[in-house]
Amino acid sequence: MAQFKHLFEKITIGTTELKNRILSTAHQTNHVANGIPTSEMTAYHVARAKGGVGLIVLEAAAVHPSGMLTTHTIAGYDDRVIPAYSEIAEQLHKYGTKVFAQLFHGGREVVSSDYRNAAWAPSAEPSLRFGAMPRPMSLEEIEQVIDGFALSAKLAREAGLDGVEICCSHGYLPAQFWSSHINHRTDQYGGSFENRMRFIIEVLERVWQAVGEDYTVGIRMSSDEMTMDGTTIVDAVNIVEYLVDQVRVDFINVTAGDSSTYAGSTHIAPPSPVKHAYLSPHGFKIRMAGAVPVFIGSRIIDPVEAEQIVASGKADVVGMTRALIVDPEMPNKAMKGELHSIDACLGCLQACIGHYHKGLTIGCVQNPTAGKEAELQPLIQQSRTRQRVIVVGAGPAGLQAALTADAQGHEVTLVDQSEAIGGLLRTMRRAPMRQELAETMLDNYSRKLSQSNVNIELGRKISRDDLLELKPDAIICAVGSRPYLPHVEGIDDSRVMTVDHLFSGNPRAVGHRVLVFDFAGDWPGVEAAIFLAEKGHDVTLISAKLHIGQEVHQYLRNEYLKKLYQLKVHLRPHYDFGGIRNGRVIIRHLFSHDTEMVEEWDTVVLSQGRVPNIELYEQVKDIAPVVRQIGDCLAPRTIEEATYEGMISALHLGVIRTEMHI
Structure with missing residues (x-):
């Protein structure tokens, strides 16, 4: 606790006292x-409240039907939301966690819907990322939306929530009004800076009228929209200084980015390897400009970093959303040292924002229970008989299976023919922009194993005869x-290598002119191209997808494309590898x-997908009561499927099925 004396110090925001400075910012769960929020959303947030978080801001709640970002957006303007809000508030308050609603209107940002509604905005200025052309709002429509903010705040208060946050970030409707690049109106809501600020001031004034003075109301804003024609930190400081002079604002939640552009959207949820806590200097500037409490987020994942931010006065409260997704108990663990x-x-x-963009409920690669708390809790709490479990393979799937089985009280042996854990993580750790991911996951699993009762046997290739002799109750193949x-033709040419070989500890020499073939549109081919271009090679990345990095999450893809262009990698989508004939590469x-026949080349690097290692399973599938295949040896996919299958296969071991007699 002494290490975190600032992070775990109480603070009053408006009329709301927080037990600590740790915040879960608004993020879409799709529950x-x-x-209306479902019971699954309640269970998801309860897990984080139990873990000690001080404040949870619920996901965006539309204030008007025209503001529904997707079909999974909370209808904050509908009084049917009150019972769901009340249940969330009641459950979270049991653990001393406070909860705010986020009041939202996307304006021209309409992501998706079963029937795509007309987008509203101050002016007919398109969203480049979503290809949405909005209709300019009439004065009557502006009034309707302002009333919607007030009504939604009133419903949140009636439901027992502790405060509301007005979403002005990421180029959503309030920011569209104050932007000179988007707002071209000639009436009282456009033109001068004061006129462009009129919308947000009227929203806040009307909200205060609806909720009364004994409540907490603040805003979320982008300190820098990180795009060519967006708001900068200088603009943000001017906005804050003017705003707090005109109307009461209890807090300012600082983020960055802009939804309407590719580059700006990256900062909605910045991926690794974006720098940790990179917005904290902006938090300090906004804090000085507004003289009100400031929240700051964006890649703050370590409580040590969070403590330093609060202690140095850069912010009063720290958003640690993704840290809480992966480990809901993080605050309690930090407080206990x-x-x-x-x-x-x-x-x-x-699986966090990636699931949102696919219309799926929230998840987590490292924590497969995230978003599934209500579904999995009954299974986790089942009575079990202790099993002798052999897990073969110490990649993500096998590691997750072994640790889950150990946590359920089973006797677990983890075997791998390699001398180190990690599987493909060891390949990924050599990839320039995936190194942090791989290193972090390896570190997470290494620390867990050191605290577990798992018997680890590395450097051992286990056979059918070995397993027959061990007589396990369950075998989990994760090889x-x-x-x-x-x-x-030409696949045996000595100048051809795979990405695995390139990223191995001892790759063959690579020539100057390199053709990288990417079959799946995911990270290996892109990372190989970046890796080689950074070393001075002349690289052409040839992809059999519609566009480069097609299967990578869009925010990481933005960073990949930026890097590829900066390194002058030649990009050729829509082609595949046809072999090598007479020294020429066929595309x-x-x-x-x-x-086409490519004559000028020295090395070919292939990322052409993967083949499951099914041989062990086929040899042993009949020698134990339970034999399972998980992860890539079941079918090559992503780390998310690997860790989920590791968890779920282990949770089902030894479960005592109870029969009901009527």
């Missing part, structure tokens, strides 16, 4: 049905996959079926 047991966020984005080599266009 919403017909505009148990830093070694905290799981760190990988920054991968795959991964190997690179796929296409059946084309085939996927749509026209035209063939």
Whole structure:
């Protein structure tokens, strides 16, 4: 506790006292049905409240039907939301956690819906990222939306929530009004700076009228929209100085980025390897400009970092959203000094905001229970008979299976023929922009193993006879996959290598002119191209997808494309590898079926997918009561499937099924 004397100090925000300075910022869980939060959303937030978080801001709640960002957005303007809000507040308050609603209107930002509604904005200025052209709002529509903010705040208060946050960040509607690049109106809501600020001031004034003075109301804003024509930190300081002079603002939650552009959108949820806590200097400037409490977030995943930010006066409250997704118990562990047991966020984005963009409920690669608390809790609490479990393979799937089985009280042996744990993580750790992810995941698992009762046998290739002799109750095969080599002429050419070989500890020499072939549109091909270009090679990245990095989460893809262009990598989507004939590389266009022959090349690097290692499973599937395949040896996919299958296969071991007799 002494190490975190500032982070765990109480603070009063408006009329709300927080027990500590740790915040879970608004983020979409997609646990919403017909505009109303579900019991799964409650269970998700309760897990974080139990873990000690001081404040939770619920995900965006639309203040008007025109502001529904997706079909999974909370309808904050609908009084049917009150019982759901009340249940969330009641459950979170049991643990001393306070809860705010975020009041939201996306304006021209309409992500998706079953029927795409007309987008509203101050002016007919399109959203480049979503391709949405909004209709300019009439004065009557502006009034409706302002009333919607007030009504939504009133409903949040009636439901027992502790405060509201007006979302002005990421280029959403209030920011569209104050932006001179978007707002081209000639009436009282456009033109001068004062007129462009009129919308947010009227929103705040109307909200205060609806909730009364004994409540907490603040805003979230981007200190820098990180795009060519967006708000900068200088603009943000001017906005804050003017705003707090005109109307009461209890707090300012500082973020960055802009939803309407690719580059700006990255900062909505910045991936690794974006620098940790990179916005904290902006927090200090906004804090000085507004003289009100400031919240700061964006890649603050370590309580030590958070303590330094609060202690140095850069912010009063620290948003640690993704740290709480991966480890809901992080605040309690930090307060007890148990830093070694905290799981760190990988920054991968795959299952948190990645699920949101796919219309799925929230998840987490490192914590497969995230977002599934209500579903999995009954299974976790089941009675079990202790089993002797052999897990073969110490990649992400096997590691997760072994640790989950150990946590359930089983006798677990983890075996791998390699001398180190990690599987493909050891390959990924050599990739320039995935190194942090791999290193963090390896560190998380290494620390967990050191605190577990798992018997670890590395450097051992286990056979069917070995397993027959051990007589386990359960065998979990997690032996991964190997690179796929296409059946084309020239595949045995000595100048051809796989990404696995490139990132191995002892790769062959690579020539100056390199062709990298990317089959799946995911990280290996892109990382290989960046790795080689950074070393001075002339690299062409040839992808059999519609665009480069197609299967990578869009925010990481933004960073990849920026890096590829900066390194002058030649990009050629829509082609695949047709082999090598007479010293020339054949590339085939996927749509026209035209063939090209590339004569000037020195090395080919292949990322052509992977083949499951099914051999062990086929040999042992009948020698134990339970034999399971998980992860890539079941079918090569992503780390998310690997860790989920590791967890779920282990949770089902030894479960005592109770029968009901009527």
